[in-house]
Amino acid sequence: MAQQLKMQLLVCGGTGCRASESESIEAALARELKAHGLENEAKVITTGCFGFCEKGPIVKVHPDNTFYTQVTPADAREIVEEHVLKGRKVERLLYTDPENKEHVPDSRHMGFYRKQIRIALRNCGFINPENIDEYLARDGYEALGKCLAEMTPDAVIDIMKKSGLRGRGGGGFPTGLKWEITRKSVADQKYVVCNADEGDPGAFMDRSILEGDPHAILEAMAICGYAIGATKGLIYIRAEYPLAIKRLKIAIDQAMEYGLLGKNIFETGFDFDVELRYGAGAFVCGEETALIHSMEGSRGEPTFKPPFPSVEGYMGKPTNVNNVETFANVPIIINKGADWFASIGTERSKGTKVFALAGKINNVGLIEVPMGTTLREVIFEIGGGIKDGKEFKAVQTGGPSGGCLTQKHLDIPIEYETLVEAGSMMGSGGMIVMDEDDCMVSMAKFYLEFTVEESCGKCSPCRIGNKRLHEMLETVTEGKATMETLEKLKNLSNVIKDTSLCGLGQTAPNPVLSTLNNFWDEYLEHVEDHKCRAGACKSLMRYVIIPDNCVGCTACARNCPVNCISGERKQVHEIDQSTCIKCGTCMEKCKFNAIEIV
Amino acid sequence: MSSIKIKLKEKDVAKIIEICDSFDNNPGDLINVLHKVQGEFGYLPAEVQEVVSNQLKVSLAKIYGVVTFYSFFTMIPRGKHPISICTGTACYVRGAEKVLDEFKKVLGIKVGESTADGKFSLTCLRCVGACGLAPVVQIGDKTYGRLAPDDVKRILDEYADN
Numbered sequence: 001m002a003q004q005l006k007m008q009l010l011v012c013g014g015t016g017c018r019a020s021e022s023e024s025i026e027a028a029l030a031r032e033l034k035a036h037g038l039e040n041e042a043k044v045i046t047t048g049c050f051g052f053c054e055k056g057p058i059v060k061v062h063p064d065n066t067f068y069t070q071v072t073p074a075d076a077r078e079i080v081e082e083h084v085l086k087g088r089k090v091e092r093l094l095y096t097d098p099e100n101k102e103h104v105p106d107s108r109h110m111g112f113y114r115k116q117i118r119i120a121l122r123n124c125g126f127i128n129p130e131n132i133d134e135y136l137a138r139d140g141y142e143a144l145g146k147c148l149a150e151m152t153p154d155a156v157i158d159i160m161k162k163s164g165l166r167g168r169g170g171g172g173f174p175t176g177l178k179w180e181i182t183r184k185s186v187a188d189q190k191y192v193v194c195n196a197d198e199g200d201p202g203a204f205m206d207r208s209i210l211e212g213d214p215h216a217i218l219e220a221m222a223i224c225g226y227a228i229g230a231t232k233g234l235i236y237i238r239a240e241y242p243l244a245i246k247r248l249k250i251a252i253d254q255a256m257e258y259g260l261l262g263k264n265i266f267e268t269g270f271d272f273d274v275e276l277r278y279g280a281g282a283f284v285c286g287e288e289t290a291l292i293h294s295m296e297g298s299r300g301e302p303t304f305k306p307p308f309p310s311v312e313g314y315m316g317k318p319t320n321v322n323n324v325e326t327f328a329n330v331p332i333i334i335n336k337g338a339d340w341f342a343s344i345g346t347e348r349s350k351g352t353k354v355f356a357l358a359g360k361i362n363n364v365g366l367i368e369v370p371m372g373t374t375l376r377e378v379i380f381e382i383g384g385g386i387k388d389g390k391e392f393k394a395v396q397t398g399g400p401s402g403g404c405l406t407q408k409h410l411d412i413p414i415e416y417e418t419l420v421e422a423g424s425m426m427g428s429g430g431m432i433v434m435d436e437d438d439c440m441v442s443m444a445k446f447y448l449e450f451t452v453e454e455s456c457g458k459c460s461p462c463r464i465g466n467k468r469l470h471e472m473l474e475t476v477t478e479g480k481a482t483m484e485t486l487e488k489l490k491n492l493s494n495v496i497k498d499t500s501l502c503g504l505g506q507t508a509p510n511p512v513l514s515t516l517n518n519f520w521d522e523y524l525e526h527v528e529d530h531k532c533r534a535g536a537c538k539s540l541m542r543y544v545i546i547p548d549n550c551v552g553c554t555a556c557a558r559n560c561p562v563n564c565i566s567g568e569r570k571q572v573h574e575i576d577q578s579t580c581i582k583c584g585t586c587m588e589k590c591k592f593n594a595i596e597i598v
Numbered sequence: 599m600s601s602i603k604i605k606l607k608e609k610d611v612a613k614i615i616e617i618c619d620s621f622d623n624n625p626g627d628l629i630n631v632l633h634k635v636q637g638e639f640g641y642l643p644a645e646v647q648e649v650v651s652n653q654l655k656v657s658l659a660k661i662y663g664v665v666t667f668y669s670f671f672t673m674i675p676r677g678k679h680p681i682s683i684c685t686g687t688a689c690y691v692r693g694a695e696k697v698l699d700e701f702k703k704v705l706g707i708k709v710g711e712s713t714a715d716g717k718f719s720l721t722c723l724r725c726v727g728a729c730g731l732a733p734v735v736q737i738g739d740k741t742y743g744r745l746a747p748d749d750v751k752r753i754l755d756e757y758a759d760n
Contacts, residue, residue: 279668279670282668432691
């Protein structure tokens with residue numbers, strides 16, 4: 001950051017805030033600064049995501065940590081005239097604490113940030129990701145220099161092993177060990193691959209890191225290259241992330257220009273360059289072997305392991321695949337040491353984890369907490385609890401491969417192992433919160449629909465089995481299932497888990513099994529009582545007229561698209577259930593609250 | 599394969615060849631080539647795939663296999679204003695399905711179809727990563743957030759004149 005300036009106006013340039021016109025806010029702020037002759041006093045800087053997407057677009061003022069939420073271009077003048085010129089904060093734009101209804105002038109005191117420790121997200125929201133000098137000013141590329149100048153590759157691997165860092169893409173495999181295996185594989189060419197194919201719907205940490213701090217990933221990949229003996233890095237990134245791609249390209253060009261990538265880095269004789277490869281929308285490509293096939297220009301179908309990519313990967317050469325968040329931790333571990341990193345988190349899971357909070361939660365956004373934090377702290381303290389004061393019902397962790405956890409799991413500390421024991425998994429860190437209005441059978445069906453669509457079709461347990469699971473769930477939501485169906489659901493789920501070729505199939509039945517376990521009574525209600533307590537399963541709903549409230553205005557009958565409502569003027573009407581399509585139009589049109597769902 | 603038969607103009611063929619050349623006709627770059635070509639033509643009809651096949655010396659069957667495997671590639675022309683509804687989990691939980699139903703109703707088309715005048719096409723996609731704005735819809739390059747079914751008509755009206 002430019003130090004000579006008194007003030008910096010940091011505007012979030014992440015995908016979420018961009019969609020809410022943060023670019024116009026930047027332009028308006030810059031225009032106002034100019035109009036007031038304040039160009040030398042303050043500067044507008046575009047940064048990566050602040051994480052607090054719920055109240056975007058965000059503008060943060062440095063150095064006083066003022067956090068303005070839901071800013072519009074029209075607010076620019078007031079921010080400049082009041083805050084920059086007169087030093088008075090614009091009260092109405094400050095974040096309001098939902099509990100005491102008071103404005104919070106300093107972002108460090110917001111409930112959302114208080115419990116967070118930002119390691120992987122350390123630069124997101126602080127620096128301009130399109131300017132390498134800002135990354136350098138925050139110790140950027142220092143770790144790479146240290147590795148190349150002072151450490152042997154074995155020493156680098158040793159630090160990674162001691163730090164206890166584990167893969168953040170889901171599996172949780174020890175990163176240092178993976179590097180060591182790839183280092184020991186003998187070949188004329190090896191590859192470092194960054195998995196940026198963030199396919200888990202509802203997870204957006206990798207995108208935010210790439211958009212907010214692309215150099216950290218490049219630096220980490222070069223360190224990995226040095227450690228394992230590779231000179232080539234490839235980033236496999238989703239084509240759906242145009243902004244991240246743009247910023248990565250800029251970062252690669254700048255790093256090449258500064259001699260931090262390319263030939264003879266820091267004049268140590270070490271060469272490393274990075275290329276981008278684009279995904280084309282296939283969830284299964286998050287699996288390493290499928291990802292490698294996709295990079296080679298083929299269908300992204302997984303193959304049996306072993307051989308592991310560390311031995312035989314891209315183009316048949318040893319390949320080390322790590323995901324974005326894993327890499328984001330590497331430079332800071334080198335700089336601050338393995339002991340520092342290992343001191344954060346729990347015995348088995350070290351460091352922090354980034355989670356994407358979404359769904360029925362007050363503070364949707366990106367957070368980073370030490371391992372061992374409880375789900376309750378994440379959802380209620382950082383996440384601000386459930387939207388519209390409703391009741392918490394479940395949280396899905398680990399995306400479509402994970403499971404639904406409930407009230408009784410809220411106090412378990414988050415670790416790789418504890419989540420698996422509870423019937424879910426860490427996954428890439430998506431957390432979708434559900435409330436009383438969500439039907440758990442429908443949620444399981446939704447996830448299965450996703451898996452069926454994304455199954456590559458190579459092995460039959462996944463291709464056929466998941467389709468059958470989906471069909472059975474469909475009968476449950478339609479009220480046509482029997483107790484036998486539920487039994488079959490369970491059995492088939494276990495068969496698919498045991499016999500599928502890759503991680504996608506092996507984990508696909510998790511949402512079914514976890515909901516069967518944790519919400520058995522809800523399944524029972526669907527089957528035995530033909531009832532959906534959340535009112536989400538259309539086939540099980542009935543619209544009926546409350547005779548006491550009906551005045552016979554005929555509004556419902558006139559608007560019914562299938563003419564299934566009968567009744568004379570000023571007489572109580574009736575809905576013919578056999579022809580009703582449950583569109584809800586009658587309920588919308590009724591002005592007397594005379595129609596209810598049972 | 600696609601039932602739509604088209605005849606490629608000479609300059610279109612030249613463009614495809616140029617793109618293939620820029621990747622040194624390397625079969626390993628097939629996906630990158632297809633991204634570029636789709637960027638140029640908007641979709642990947644069989645005739646286009648044939649040219650790519652000849653250039654990269656990759657069988658047409660393999661190319662068809664790749665095109666149909668990845669959801670990003672399409673063999674059907676998209677509308678002038680392609681509408682993509684995010685049906686990722688976060689959007690789903692916040693009512694994306696109702697918004698999708700409204701688009702289908704108002705436009706009178708199903709997912710994967712285009713309107714008769716070629717103006718709009720409708721697809722679903724999985725998570726654009728703007729979960730804070732759920733439910734999210736993209737029309738062309740523009741992103742609309744926090745939508746309710748009632749907003750659909752108003753949004754489509756923005757495109758009334760072009």
